Amino acid sequence: MDDLFKMARKDAMTLDSQLITNVLTAKSCGNSSSNSAFSMRRNCVDLYSFLDEYISCVAAVPKYSWCLGKLLRPLCEQMEKLQKQLGPLTSLSESVYLHASNARGNKCEQPSYHLFHMHLDLRWMQINVMLKVYKAWDSHQALCDSQVIESSSITKADISRKANSLMFELIDLAFLRFEKLFGSGCCKKSPFSCSCIQDLWVYLHRFYSSLFNDNEGTAFWSSFCGYIGKINGLHGEDFAIGNPHMYQEAPCSSKAVFSLWLLSNVTILHKSAGLVVSNNHALLENLIKLIVADESNEGDIKTCLVFIESLCIQLWEPKVEPIVCLWEYFHKKINNSFYVPGSSIDSIATLSKTSSGLLKHVRTLIESKRSCATTSYQHFIRIVGLHLQRTKNTPRHWNVIKGRVFSKMSGPRLGGLSQTGEHHVVVLFVMLAITVGIGQVDNKFIEIITTIKRAKDNLSSDLTQGLMAFIVLSLNEKQNVSKLVGVVVDHVNAISPLDGFDVLKRFTEEVQEIFTMDDSPGLGLHLLLDSWMSSYLTCCAPAESSRLLESVLVVVNRIKVRSCLNSPDQDTVLFVERLWEQLNPYFNGMSAHMPVQSAELAASLVVLFINTGNHDRASAIMNLFIVKDCSDVWISRRFITKLILNDNVVSILPRYNKIIIKAWIRCCIICTDAFSMEMKSFTSYISNIDEISCICNNGDSSLLDSKEPLLYLCNSFRSKFESTENIYQKQNLRERLTSYMDGIDRWLKSNTVSQDHEIVQNVFKASGNMVRLCANLLYTKSKPNTVLQQIIDTLLLPASVRNPEYKLSVAVTQSIKEHLHLFIEGLHSLYSNQDSYIMRIIKELITVYVPRCVTLPSPLPPTSSTRFALVAELASFSCNLRCLIFETVSNQFFKKKSKVPHLHACHALTFLKESLSLNDRNADVIKCFIRGCFERLCDMMMFCDDKSAALSHTKKIVKVLLNSDMLRENSDLIDSLTYSLAALCNEHLAWSSRQTFDLVISLSNDAPDLVVRFLPQLLDTIKHIERKRGVGYDKNLRFGLERVETNLRSIKADHHRQD
Template identity: 20%
Template sequence: MPSEALMISHYPCSCVKELWVLLIHLLDHRSKWSAAESFWNWLNKLLRTLFEKSSEQRRPVSITHAKDPLGFSWWISVHVASLFQIDRHGVLDEMRQMESNWSFVEELLKQSVTVQDGILEEQLRMHLHCCLTLCDFWEPNLSVVTILWEYYCKNLNSSFSISWLPLKGLTNIIKSPLSMLTLVKNCYCDKQDPDLYKSSSSYIIFLCILAKVVKKAMKNSGSHPWKQVKGRIYSKFHQRRMEELTEVGLQNFFCLFLLLAAVAEIEDVASHVLDLLRFLRPASMSSHGTLVWKGQMAFLLMYAQKNLDIGVWAEKLSCEFQEKAKEFLVSKHDEMVQRHDLWTQLSIYIDGVQEVFETSSCLCPSHEHLLNDGFSMLLRACRESELRTVLSFLQAVLARIRSIRQQLCQELQRENVDRILQSSLSAKERPLAAVAGALWRHFFSFLKSQRMTQVVPLSQLADAAADFTLLAVDMPNTAPPDLQPQPVISIMQLFGWDDIIWPQVVARYLSHLLQNSTVCEALSQSSCVSFQSLTIRSWVRCVLQMYVKHLSEPDLLIDMNPDQVMEKEYMEQLTEMTRLLFTLSEVKNIFSKAQIEYLPNPEDPKQALIQFLEAVGVTYRTLQTFSDKSAMVTKSLEYLGEILKYIKPYLGKKVSSAGLQLTYGIMGILVKSWAQIFATSKAQKLLFRIIDCLLLPHTVLQQDKELPVPMLTAIQKTLPLYLQEILS
């Protein structure tokens, strides 16, 4: 089995191994002091006889006929070469100068890649793996690269696959730019996969040899070897050759040039690739466009990983992305094949740009080019699954921007930072602000326009809005003019405190911000808005509307038992919001003044709201002065907001038992607990509206219509709560 060739040694025991070592030292010693042949010359002569096609009578008696002389020669050469590291005392010396046998190996290579002999891919892999191992042992030899390149340049369109062996390497088209770049990185890493035969094609093993030889040669002799290799490889690519490349051929082309860029002159190689890509015909770009995008994006990633200016690639790719996004926007939804092809290319760009941002240690002006108006068009054209991908990208980029800025701030805050470094760090913040500005323009404006629709997945809408809020905390000046002068409060008004936003969005959005102590402290100290009161009001609405499926369609309710009606995800989010809300100082003060030692259990938001309302009523009763009571009434009404609007969906034509039980129960507790508050002139109007809405609905006054049974049941159960306050 070829894959086992490098694992099986040519000596069955250590004694035979020692004999080989002694033979090497003996023959080499004799050759230095006499005309005797060296060990390699002696072995080469014996191995050459295996290839002679003369009669058996002329073959030396000691030589056995080999079924595969070429494979045997590779195998024995590799194992014998490793013994040159052992000195005559049998001690392994890895620093020992190893005598090479390149002249004979070149002969073997020429036979391995001779098409007339019909060498199979499975054999070629074993031969090249042996050659790669020898490249580790010996000094670099450019002739090896030349011989192999002459073979592979003629066969670039081949997949170099083995029908019976599944491949991890180049048999199939590579899925992403990152996986293409990873594949190339594995070719030039110092430690190779011991089982290359199964994991890589012979072409990939050739790339490993190319990388090793070029790296070693440049280390020893500077740039001259690279110029030789470059000349031989570049000369094989011209317009006709580029037009002949199939999809597999293009993939092999990109892997080759990515490898050259990695081990030699990246800018020279990249420039040449851009020139060669111009030779591709429009038909090729149409059929192989996805692969071309992957290859170009892989180069962009390599630039980012090496902290080089990505300007050339960013400009080219972003323009192409904008064109594709425009096509995607105008494409009809029934043109599934076209949309699928376009989305495949667009998603390659999105994934690649995300990787660029996550890889870059700092941002340059070119990063802004990657976030152009193409995203504005793309967002308008996306369906839900596609939107999820784009918004995940947005969140990743926002997180990366904030992370880089925090690092810059930490460096600026260090002691003894000189003016030059301070100026340098400030300069790094400018492209950061430019990228943030692009995100506000192309993404936030879309989220803002869709906050009341059902287009954007609610969880991602809340997450993205929260991320933009945190960006506004860190970099307020980057926010658009319509959010100024206090962008954080403006965004919270849009996504956290607006009564027409879905409660699912509000609960998730505010939970993100409530767990950020920096945001809470800054807003609590702000004199222009009562942050905690507005947040409590939003929480009250979220609890009251826990059984409303869609706020945009208030009559669409689910009539099941309460445990089934509540969406599990929303209940978990509401529980988390309740837990965080009860950490606010304003809430703690209310329970403290009411002399309630233990805060409610957040696992039951409904019960927590009941206890909160009761605590407000108790707190009011403990106040002595008129001014304190008046202020408390104002604050209490602020907590409730437009509470009758919150419960209105439950009072529509379609009745929800769970919603009505929740509404009448909590409103009854409210009326009972706030009896003294509702006795004031400020709150009395609200009390009358509650009674009119819940106890005297219009159906009661219409004799020809019966009161819905769930509503009648809810009224009967909670009527004592209302009567206690009214009678008092």
């Protein structure tokens, strides 16, 4: 045996000596195999295996038990020598630890790997051999003669000391590994550098159980906890530390973190191996107290909480004391941010601004398998939540936590909370509410909120957010929220919309979420509707008010559906009444930018009030949206179209028929989506009203089928008006249509300033067609303020337009260019009764808008391609109207015998030129042109300043007229032209003979044939003047005539030469 151990010691020494180069050379290893390190390790292990087997064989045969007495003492001496030679595990160099783990395992050729594992093998096999000898000796002691067999030198205490020594060295090894890890790196790595160390920890547990016949592992954990306590300076068993300097230099917090790390990993290891896990709460509590007493940094606290969660939540039976210890630490630091200095920006906790975000964050803390907490406080909250979930059937745990938490929420303490502290309190109480139920903590939370508000005279956004989260939780648990809502609504009502709009906006978003998530208006939810709502709707943007109203509409529609099926309960009545109280001021102050949801909400409220029997409220809303002229026609239309879909409401609508028809006409005038489903639905309802159907029922077509329903209605009224001879029926039709148009000036005025060009175009087009088709019904002679007058004064002749410097908007200008002819045509149809007012209006329209609508010729491209429709539609007008237009243009812009032309003469000339050019093949238009403005154009040619642009422009127009093919083809036109020329000569020849003869000469240059035909009339006029003067021959007149004849002969001679 001595030789065997001597060989073993030699192999161990040889293996240790090779660490200098970490390579075995052929010289040092002799003729051994390439893996000599493994061979030497195996030789040593085989020795212990042989001893183990030998002792088992001897112990099995009682008659050989004397061998144990002979073998025991020398065996113990030899094993002790070998252990002393090897030394403790911590005495190995660092390079050995670096190579201790290798994926190749025993095939590895690194001497350091085999040296380290030889240490593990021999230490484990030594205590196993000692245990086997002890048990064999103990079992045979009664059978043996005590005088023959010496007493055993191996006691249970010796074996226990050896096992403890091995365990403590493994703990020391783990500490060396811990020191190599950086910060929270130990959370991702275990204390076991290789699987062999893991196995050894498991074997040690079983070894202690075998040594002390302890299936509970008490001896193992007692030794483990005792050594850990010694390391941390706790009062415990008197264990000697193998390397005291190793721990002396380490801070207390580091030793505590290490202890938790090792304790957690060893517990996990033993549980995975199926071993009994002991609940070492006493050690844990002591370690927690050390950590919090040492004022550990945030990084160490976060790391510790990872292991504390593992032990308290996953591995051990629940116990409340560790949670209480942690709370004692965190409540003192409740105002801290728990930020780790030097951490990346991603590690900073992102705080949600909504209650749903807060609830999601808190639920995520306890629902995720791995902690997602970004701070130690959040991790503590996670541990509290998980612990309460585990112990929900054990009231004692909650009672202890409640007592400790609530007792720390004193008035002075709450008054000194920072914003961060308030957030931490909110998160804590939300976690408690989620885990133990809202009813356990809501009263205390309200008390905390009230205390803070009293101390600070305000509530922070975090506290408001917490209250809203509690409301959501209460609704989820179907508990009444009146107390919670009362606190938060009182706070929000006191906020000024101008100073605290952001707070109002966030609160509104919270309310929206609550309305959309909850299916019932009960449980005190109606208290959320208070004065803040009308304040917010008044000052917020349309998009924001739209979102709020949409959320309220969801709830109202749910209630509406239920109220149609069952009689509304008291909660429903309270909710609807409260909602109306807040929306009434908003609806009364209707603006042009109200969202369409307001109309839908109002319509739903009408249905609800009818279902609840409150017809007065229903009528009040209908008066707001139908009777009152809402500034936004789309709101009225949406309101009415939503109402007519409900059978309960349709029964009371007939009393509003006249107002609804009025609203429909307004929609036709203003709305541009004439073919939308909403507009078709509205038109369908209108067509079924008796007073409309009796007018529009023509058999072949209907109001609903027409492409332009308003024009169809106007045509129907006109046809009915013209077809009846009864003066009373005529008056009735006039009054009925007038009543439908009541207040039209307000409708039109608000929309002519619209930024939407399509709306402006639609307004002018619809209004113009009404005037064209129904002028007789819209106007009564000598009656003031008729509908026709309102339309004209609002759209075409407001006071401002008479100011020459007033600039019309682009949309209005283009609309008038396109539709002015409709108004003029309708007005002219009224002139049959010689109404001076109508004539004055027509002339004023032409005077005002010809300069504004005519675009002067320019080398630059035109800014608008819109043609002046008054020019384009001349051919469709009556002869009288065409003459009136030309005469009005001539009389207003071309003054007789004026040397200086009118300011807008060029615009008028451009209008005449375009009229002539566009209708150069229309004899009727040309005839009216000659009758209306030829004389005044000639007057311009006679008297206008030679340098004026208007003169050259006039000459071009006259030239175009004189060279017209239609003029040559139609003798009536020539007669009309010569008649006008003769009238001009009669007027001017006597007193302005030179200008007159210059004009005739100028005309002869453009149309000599026409002047030749005119010469006899010119001669007659000269003779008539001579007779008037009492002379037989006027030299000047005869000389002028001679000049004309000479010019004609010259022109004729030039033609002959050209031929």
